[in-house]
Every structure is written in C-alpha cells, then in structure tokens.
Amino acid sequence: MKKRGVGLGVSFYGTGYGNGFPDVSNAEVQLLEGGKVGIFVGATEVGQGAKTAMIQIGAEALNMDHKDIVLVSEDTSQMMDSGTAAATRQTYNTGNAVKIACENFNKRLFDLAKVELGLNSTAGLVAQDGDIYLGIFPQKRISYKDLSEKYKDDIIRVVGSFTAQTVKMDDETGQGAPYWPYTFNACMVLVEVDTNTGRVELLKAAFAQDVGRAVNPSLVKGQMDGGFAMSLGYTLFEDLALENGVMKNRKFSKYLLPTSMDMIDVENIIIEDPESTAPYGAKGIGEPVTIPIGPAILNAIYDASGVRIFNLPVTPEKLMKALRESEESEAI
Amino acid sequence: MMEIQLIINDINYKVDIDVNMRLIDLLRDKLGLTGTKEGCGEGECGACTIIMDGESVNSCLVMAFQANGSNIITIEGLENNGELDPIQRAYMEEGSVQCGFCIPGLIISTKALLDKHPNPTREEIREGMSGNLCRCTGYNKAIDAAQKAIEYLKEGQNDFKNSW
Numbered sequence: 001m002k003k004r005g006v007g008l009g010v011s012f013y014g015t016g017y018g019n020g021f022p023d024v025s026n027a028e029v030q031l032l033e034g035g036k037v038g039i040f041v042g043a044t045e046v047g048q049g050a051k052t053a054m055i056q057i058g059a060e061a062l063n064m065d066h067k068d069i070v071l072v073s074e075d076t077s078q079m080m081d082s083g084t085a086a087a088t089r090q091t092y093n094t095g096n097a098v099k100i101a102c103e104n105f106n107k108r109l110f111d112l113a114k115v116e117l118g119l120n121s122t123a124g125l126v127a128q129d130g131d132i133y134l135g136i137f138p139q140k141r142i143s144y145k146d147l148s149e150k151y152k153d154d155i156i157r158v159v160g161s162f163t164a165q166t167v168k169m170d171d172e173t174g175q176g177a178p179y180w181p182y183t184f185n186a187c188m189v190l191v192e193v194d195t196n197t198g199r200v201e202l203l204k205a206a207f208a209q210d211v212g213r214a215v216n217p218s219l220v221k222g223q224m225d226g227g228f229a230m231s232l233g234y235t236l237f238e239d240l241a242l243e244n245g246v247m248k249n250r251k252f253s254k255y256l257l258p259t260s261m262d263m264i265d266v267e268n269i270i271i272e273d274p275e276s277t278a279p280y281g282a283k284g285i286g287e288p289v290t291i292p293i294g295p296a297i298l299n300a301i302y303d304a305s306g307v308r309i310f311n312l313p314v315t316p317e318k319l320m321k322a323l324r325e326s327e328e329s330e331a332i
Numbered sequence: 333m334m335e336i337q338l339i340i341n342d343i344n345y346k347v348d349i350d351v352n353m354r355l356i357d358l359l360r361d362k363l364g365l366t367g368t369k370e371g372c373g374e375g376e377c378g379a380c381t382i383i384m385d386g387e388s389v390n391s392c393l394v395m396a397f398q399a400n401g402s403n404i405i406t407i408e409g410l411e412n413n414g415e416l417d418p419i420q421r422a423y424m425e426e427g428s429v430q431c432g433f434c435i436p437g438l439i440i441s442t443k444a445l446l447d448k449h450p451n452p453t454r455e456e457i458r459e460g461m462s463g464n465l466c467r468c469t470g471y472n473k474a475i476d477a478a479q480k481a482i483e484y485l486k487e488g489q490n491d492f493k494n495s496w
C-alpha cells in the first residue's frame with residue numbers, strides 16, 4: 001500500500017570554528033597598474049561561490065564595478081591566510097576581512113588624494129568607480145589610474161583582518177557563547193511510503209533558509225538545492241560501509257548517490273534578516289542547508305507509516321523490517 | 333599497437349593506440365582533450381560522457397579501437413568560433429555549475445538529449461540526465477539550464493530561418 005505523510009525539520013547552526021578557537025581571516029587589497037584593484041585572499045573556491053561573493057563584497061565596499069576588481073586567491077605565496085573553506089565561515093569571516101581591507105584601502109587612498117589634490121583634510125572625499133573626489137567640489141578629483149602611475153614604485157597594498165567573536169564553553173558549567181552568528185532554517189516534505197517494498201519517494205518539498213543577506217541569491221539557491229540533494233542521499237541511500245576504518249563499498253554502484261531522478265524540484269525560500277556583525281549582513285549557509293532535510297524526511301515517514309527510524313540511511317530493507325515489527329507488536 | 337582513424341570535434345585523426353587502451357585515455361592522455369573527466373572508470377558516474385555517432389556513451393567503457401571510424405563530439409567541440417554553445421551559455425547563466433567536475437558530462441548528456449528530442453518535458457530532462465552523478469548541485473539548476481537551452485535553440489533556428 002502507498003501511504004503519504006508530511007514532515008517538518010528545523011535547525012539552527014553556529015557558523016565558524018567556534019568555541020573560543022581563534023578564527024582569523026585576512027585579506028589584502030592592492031592598487032594595480034591601470035587603476036584596477038586587486039583583492040588577495042586565501043578563500044578557497046570549491047564551487048560554493050567564494051570568489052564571486054568576495055568580489056561582490058569588495059565591489060560594494062570599494063564602490064566600484066566588479067569588472068575593475070581582480071581577485072587572486074588560493075596561492076599561499078601571494079597572500080595571507082584566510083582560514084579553511086570549511087565550517088560555513090568564508091562568507092561571514094573572510095567576507096568581513098575583505099570589507100575591512102577595502103575600507104582601509106579607501107582610507108589610504110584618501111590620504112594620498114589629500115596630498116595630490118592639495119587639500120587640508122580627507123573629510124568629504126568620496127570613492128566612486130575608480131575616482132576619488134571631493135563631494136562639495138567634485139572638480140577636485142583624481143583617478144585610481146593616475147594614483148597607480150604616481151605611486152608605481154611604492155606599492156599601495158593594505159591588509160584587513162577579522163577575528164570572529166566566540167567564547168569557549170566552561171568545562172564545568174557548560175556556560176559560554178560557542179558560536180556567532182547562527183543561521184536558522186526549516187524544511188517541509190511530502191513523501192510516499194510503499195509499504196510493500198519499503199521504498200520512500202519524495203513528492204514535494206519547501207525549504208526556507210536564513211542567510212542574513214543573500215550576497216548572490218542564485219548561488220544561495222544553488223547551495224540550497226545541493227544541500228537538499230546531499231541530505232536526501234544521506235537519509236535514504238548513502239551507507240558508508242566502514243570496516244576497521246576502510247570503506248568496503250568504494251564504488252558508485254555500491255555507494256548510492258541521488259541521481260536527477262531521485263531529486264525533486266524544491267521550493268527554496270531565502271529569508272533575509274541582516275546580521276549586524278556580518279559583511280552587509282551576510283551569513284554562510286554551506287553546512288546548515290544539509291541539516292533539516294533528514295529530520296523532515298524521517299518525520300514524514302513516521303507520519304505516513306507510523307514507524308520511527310533512528311538509524312540512517314532508511315533503506316527499503318530497513319524500513320520493511322521496521323514496518324513488520326510494528327505490525328507484529330500491534331498484533332500482540 | 334594499431335592505427336585507427338576517427339573524427340573528433342570535426343577534426344580527422346589518425347592515431348596509434350595500444351589495443352587495450354580505453355577511449356577516455358585516448359582522448360585525455362593522448363590527444364589532450366581533458367575536458368572529459370574520469371570519475372569512476374566503471375560506467376556509473378557519467379563524468380566521461382561523450383557523443384559517439386550520435387549516441388551518448390561513457391568513454392571509460394569504450395575501447396579506443398572500437399572508436400575506429402567513428403564520429404565523436406566531446407565538450408571541447410561544443411564551442412563554435414569562440415562562441416559558447418547555447419547549452420553551455422544556459423548552464424552559465426542559470427548558475428548550474430558548482431565544483432564543475434560533472435559538468436562536461438552533464439552538458440554532453442543535455443546535448444545528446446536535445447539533439448534527439450528538441451522539446452522534452454522537465455521529467456524527460458531528469459531522465460536524460462540520470463546517468464550523470466553530481467555531488468554538488470542537486471541537478472535542478474542543470475534542468476533549468478536545459479529548459480533555457482531549448483528556448484535558445486528554438487530562437488537560433490528562427491534566426492537561421494529569418495536570415496534566409
């Protein structure tokens with residue numbers, strides 16, 4: 001028999017290394033030949049969109065077109081450390097470092113512009129699209145290109161550093177503030193359980209994710225889809241058959257990943273509630289998007305069949321066994 | 333050693349191969365066409381998908397000598413005079429790529445599908461991509477891209493007709 005059920009999963013997740021561990025990101029910004037601006041940052045791109053997000057944050061902070069920004073990353077001989085692309089930390093932590101470095105860069109250029117333009121002060125200077133000018137008298141203006149020529153023997157390169165604020169939990173009392181910030185999400189699914197075969201089919205899903213502010217909504221939705229699919233696999237198919245630390249099923253024919261046929265269209269909802277300590281309010285979502293899906297599916301299986309599964313993945317065999325056991329216990 | 337002749341991306345090749353060489357090794361190691369990826373080497377992941385005589389095949393499962401006399405399209409063959417293929421363009425615009433490892437295979441599967449069925453439903457697209465594993469994206473944006481590519485291809489045909 002086919003039985004349908006709905007389930008909800010919600011989670012909150014602390015991003016960054018957390019628990020008082022020093023979580024430091026650095027970024028450097030340099031005036032390049034021809035007036036372009038280089039952002040040097042250790043953020044590793046693994047497909048999550050770090051490069052795109054860092055350029056966007058830089059473009060916002062520098063008030064210039066993203067096309068005039070050159071991002072250099074992942075070459076440790078050319079840049080300082082920005083920590084790992086892990087712990088859902090690059091957008092928030094390294095994004096903050098990029099923003100701070102850009103702000104320091106602007107200050108530095110304002111000091112130079114003050115000298116070059118013969119001004120008394122940097123007050124009222126504006127940086128826009130590769131020019132610095134005086135707001136109250138815009139004719140007083142100098143371009144990044146001119147500055148880069150004037151200072152070509154004296155490289156203009158500034159650093160920005162951000163260290164996340166977390167407080168280690170007390171070993172005795174468990175008191176502390178181990179993470180900051182947190183992100184929140186909720187997922188609801190409709191499933192169909194085939195009680196003759198133990199197969200679980202997803203029919204519908206909605207997924208809401210708090211991101212603080214979406215630096216790039218398309219990337220956010222891509223991550224939500226990806227996290228959903230990953231968690232779907234984790235919940236229904238993927239079984240790491242470890243024996244003495246060795247994976248016994250090291251083949252895609254034995255370790256099952258969801259295919260496009262297993263995945264469904266997900267109604268992704270981005271929730272924006274800017275975080276005050278974040279770059280333009282943006283928080284990371286890399287790991288959190290994998291979390292509430294499994295619980296939602298398990299709750300839906302329970303709603304459909306009355307069976308609670310506590311061990312993943314919910315293979316058809318496992319579900320059949322649980323269904324049989326629950327029938328037997330009802331019969332007694 | 334034996335010599336085979338084949339067409340790859342509209343170019344004629346005459347190459348010496350080992351009899352036990354796989355097609356994927358011929359493409360990647362001998363001819364330097366490294367856009368085609370090897371994920372599993374056993375026909376499960378689709379990263380090595382190419383089009384051979386109009387059919388999408390896993391190049392890790394085909395022996396190089398079996399490609400003798402065939403006409404092959406790899407991901408490198410999609411771009412035309414520096415212009416992206418409409419399918420590639422749609423993948424870019426829809427943000428369908430994350431780490432990218434599966435993408436050459438997915439794009440080739442999309443092409444193989446659209447070459448045969450220019451107007452598939454979303455479900456048919458899902459089916460057409462089901463031989464390609466992707467760890468990152470959840471596939472949905474690739475499906476969006478395929479739907480966008482269908483539109484581009486239709487417009488392209490109209491442009492072509494109008495130009496006459």
Ligand code: FES
Binds near residue numbers: 369370
């Ligand atoms: S490498 Fe050919 S299918 Fe995986």
Ligand code: FES
Binds near residue numbers: 429433466
């Ligand atoms: S984009 Fe990473 S495997 Fe598909």
